[in-house]
Amino acid sequence: MPSLNYQLESRSRIGNQLFYALVVLQVAISVGSLLGSHSLRSVESTVLEDRAALTSYRVQLDGLQTQMEGAHASSTGLETQRASATTLGSSLQALAESAPAGFATNSSATARHAEAFRQLATRPVVDTMWIADYDQELSEAAQSLEHARVKTNAAEAEFLIQTQRIHRIRLWIERMDTATPLLLLSTILCMTWLKREMRLQVVHRMKIEVELRQERSSLENRIEERTAELQSEVKERMRVEQLNRGRNQVLEMLARDEPTEEIFRVLVEVLARHRSTWACALHLLEDGTLHLKASTDVPDKLVRNLQQLSAGMASVPELEALSQSKALILDDLAADRKPWTELLRANGIQSLWSAPFFGPDKSPLGTLTIYALLRYPPSPADLELLETHSQMAAMVLERCRLQDELRRHAYHDSMTSLPNRLLGQERLSTAIRRAKRNGESIAVLWIDLNKFKQINDVHGHAAGDSVLRQVADRLLKRLRDSDTVARMGGDEFMVVLEDIPGRADAQMVAETLLDTLKLPVAFQDLQLSISASIGIALFPDDGDSADSLERNADLAMYEAKFGNYGTRTFSSVLNQALIDRRELEQEMASALEHGGYELHYQPQCDQNGRVAAFEALLRFTHPTLGVVPPSRLVPIAEESQMIISLGTWVLREACRHNRQWQLEGYPPVRVAVNISSMQFAREDFADSVAKVLEETGLAPEFLELELTESVVVKDFTESTRQLQRLKRLGVSIAIDDFGTGYSSLNYLHRLPIDRLKIDRSFIQVLSAPNSTLPILEAIIAMAKNMELGVVGEGVETDEQRAMLCLKGCDLLQGFLYSRPVSADRAKFLLQAGPLYESMLREDALAVAAV
Incomplete structure (x- = not known):
């Protein structure tokens, strides 16, 4: 039985060692022969260690047997036997403790014998x-001990067998293929000398190994699939990045304002780089015909032939794509029978x-x-790329x-x-450079529309x-293609005449343009009258520069406008006069801002010489x-x-003084x-008058507004509306300088006015x-019939006063009564009594000077 137990235990241990070797073998299949060989060496090392332990055990066993033989020989001495029992107990105990794996039964028996000898050593002899x-x-x-010796001999034999198997396994590892695990599994299952539990354990572990191999294979497949996906994603990202680089390159070229042909x-090229088998072309549709603007790798002969077909209105793929308003996709041209x-x-x-x-x-x-x-x-x-x-x-x-x-x-x-001011100045500078090279003259005409603002105020923008x-169209039609017409801002235009022979020729062109601009302008159902002033300067x-020519032509234009000349050519004398005018204009603007104006008042007296009204007259004193x-x-x-802001100031100041x-x-x-x-042309004029009256507190019946008849009859319908708005405020209206107009008599009876002032x-x-x-009598008689008051202006002699009074003139105004005086002096004239010729002139002046 001990021999049988040892044999089973030895077989079980050997089976375990084989299983470990097979597991190592499977690992070797996975990670390579090097790792497999290393694992096998590890198993071999374990076997050698167990064999060394077995050899040490046998040496102890042999020594103990020799000791026991000596114990039989000395059994005649009791004290010696007691000492021998003690020694044998200790030796047997040491042998039991050093027994290797697989000698558990022997170890138990040896320990029992050791205990028996220790007990004998303690019993009395x-x-x-x-x-x-x-x-x-x-x-x-x-x-x-003899049984243990037999078992050690059998174990040594088994170790020899294991060593041979390890050698064979090493050879298997060197020649292993994928079918080996199954072969080994079949071999292990056929090992009938293994216990059933050991066989099941081996099968279970081999099953786990097979599952691990399957999982590893699945993992490798997933890794391959994911690698392919990542490679596809990388390619897609590279494609997108290439698209972005191309797009960015195009945008940068656009930002740098590079030529369109270069951008195309x-x-x-960016599109063609995506496939080595692609050739690309970009066509633009111009006047119904396709024109090649950019291409890459397209044969020149094909380009020429397609252009010929397109020019001949024949069908080409690009035109078909445009006509369908969608991409034209032809996978196989061999299956298509179109002409091209x-x-x-x-x-x-x-x-x-082809994508349109x-x-x-x-x-x-x-x-x-x-x-x-x-x-x-x-x-x-x-x-998508296309x-x-x-x-x-x-x-x-x-x-x-x-x-x-x-x-x-x-x-x-x-x-x-x-062309605007910027382009006009650029063309003028270019014309000057060209004239310098060719020795030619240039004329600059500066055109300003007269009273253009009035058109905006009356008829709207x-x-x-x-x-x-319409003015721009007329100028263009009257000039050569080589001439330049530019709008310089507002109602000002500049004309540049190149290669002009002299001043007379420039003057003739200016007169022609002036005649053209005098024609009425049609707007809706109206015929608007316009005119212009033109200044001329020559290079x-x-x-000799654009700035100097513009400035001098502008100065000449202002002289033409103020003098009603129509056209005016620049000269040195004119230059100084216009400079003085500009300086005066600046002084006037400054005076309005800083209170540099004042009002003087000239009285209007009744036939008894008493002051009935004042006319406010603007005065400006220049420093020099x-x-x-x-x-x-x-x-x-x-x-x-x-004049707008200045007129408002005059109106407010006069109302303030009167109040x-x-x-x-003083008498009102x-x-x-x-x-x-x-x-008067401003739509809000009546509102501004009402505001001034409200601000100053003056009653409307103490304000009279004087208008010239030319102003009133210029646009009779609108003037009538404006006058009616003013009359509703309660102010009175007088027509100034009456008799100097041409058509006032046709409309006079229809105007809501109060007085006529005879010029x-x-x-x-x-x-x-x-x-x-006779004219005076007719005017006075007409006014009386229309129930209008009459004021005679410029009365300087007693004879004139007497004649006007005799004919029925209501009020008289002139130096005979008083010169215009300041506001402080004017109020004293209200208390001075009658002012007429029967008084000594000195007395009248003394009163005026109070």
Whole structure:
């Protein structure tokens, strides 16, 4: 039985060792023969360690047997036997503890014998049974040791077998293939000398190994699939990055304002780089015909043939794509029988994809075409690529269109489409450089529309815009193509006449333009009267630079405008006069801002010589020129548009003075204020008058507004409405300088007015041979019949006073009564009593000087 137990235990241990070797073998299959060999060496090392332990055990066993033989020999001495029992117990105990694996039974028996000898060593020797027990235990221990020796011999034989198996396994590892695990499994299952539990354990572990191999294979497959996906993603990202680089390159070229042709060339090159078998072309539709703008790898002969077909209105793929408003996809040109397919195939083209692109307004712009050298349908990515690049082409064209439009807006006037100031000055500078090289003359005409602001105020800005456009058309039609017409701003235009012979020729052109601009301008159902003033300056006589020529032509224009000359040529004398005028204009503007103006008042007296009203008259004292007369003051104020703000100041100041006199207790009288045509033409004029009356607190019946008849009859309908608005305020209206107009009698009875002021030109010649007395009588009689008051202006003699009083003139105004005086002096005239010729002139002057 001990031998059988040892054999089973040994087999079990050997089976375990084989299993470990097979596991190591499986690992070796996975990670390589090097790792397998290392694992096998590890198993071999374990076997050798176990064999060394077995050898040590046998040496101890042999020594113990020799000791026991000595114990039989000395059994005649009791004390010696007691000592021998103690020694044997210790030796047997050491042997039991050092027993190797697989010797558990022997180890138990040896330990039992060791315990028996220790007990004998403690029993008294006088015991008669002690020697018998000692001999019996010694005999049984010898038998156990013999059994252990037999078992060690069998174990050594097994170790020899294991060593041989390890050697064979090493050879298997060197020649192993994928079928080996199954072969080993079959071999292990056939090992009938293994226990059932061991066989099941081996099968379970081999099953786990098979599952691990399957999982590893699945993992490798997933890794391969994921690797392919990642590679595809990398390729897609590279494609997207390449697209982005191409798009960015196109955008950078757009930002640098590079030529459109160069941008298109880069665009088709970026597209063609995606496939080595692609040739690309970009066509633009111009005047119904396709024109090649950029291409890459497209045969020149094919380009020429396609252009010939397109020019002949024959069908080509690009035109078909445009007509269908969608991409034209031809996978196989051999299956298509259109006229141009043979032409394409003859040049090696097997497939064709053409994508049209359109503008923001859906108008066709052109096509982007891919000519493929292989026969295959495009993938969705290919079509997306084609669509993306065609949209980029449309974006390039739209960007270029916007840039052209921006440049046009930057250098052209949006109202008239003429060159603006910037482009006009640039062309003038270019013309000067050309004239210097060729020794030629240049004329600069500076044109200003007279009273253009009045058209805007009366008829609205739409009318003014229409006038500007029609003026621009007239100028262009009267000039040569080589001449330049530019709008310099507002109602000013500049004309540059190149290669002009002299001043007379420039003057003749200016007169022609002036005659053209005098014609009425049609606006809706109106005929608007316009006129212009033109200043002329010549290169090189009047200036050798663009700035000097513009400035001098502008100065000449102002002289023409103020002098009603129509046209005026620049000269040195004119230059100084205009400089003085400009300086005076600046002084006038400064005086208005800093209170440099004042009002004087001239009385209007009844037939008894008592003051019934005052006329407010503007006075301006220049620091060096002294008092500037109204005849010079008013035109400058009107031309500079200062007359509006200046007129408002006069109106407010006159109302304030009149109200102040009343508050101081002086008799209330009317104050008359002259109103300019620009003031009267404003739609808000009546509102501004009402505001002044409210601010100053003056009652409306003490304010009279004087208008010339030319202002009133210029636009009779609108004037009537304006006068009616003023009359509703409660102010009175007087027609100034009556009799100097031409058509006032036709409308006089229809105007809501209160008084007529007879112009001084009629009064000053009453006693002359060609007396105006009949006209005077007619005016007074007409006014009486219309229940209008009459004021005679410019009364300087008693004879004139007497005649006017005799004919029924209501009020008289002139130096006979008083010169214009300041506001402080005017109020004293209200208490001075009658002012007429029967008083001594000295007395009248003394009163005026109080």
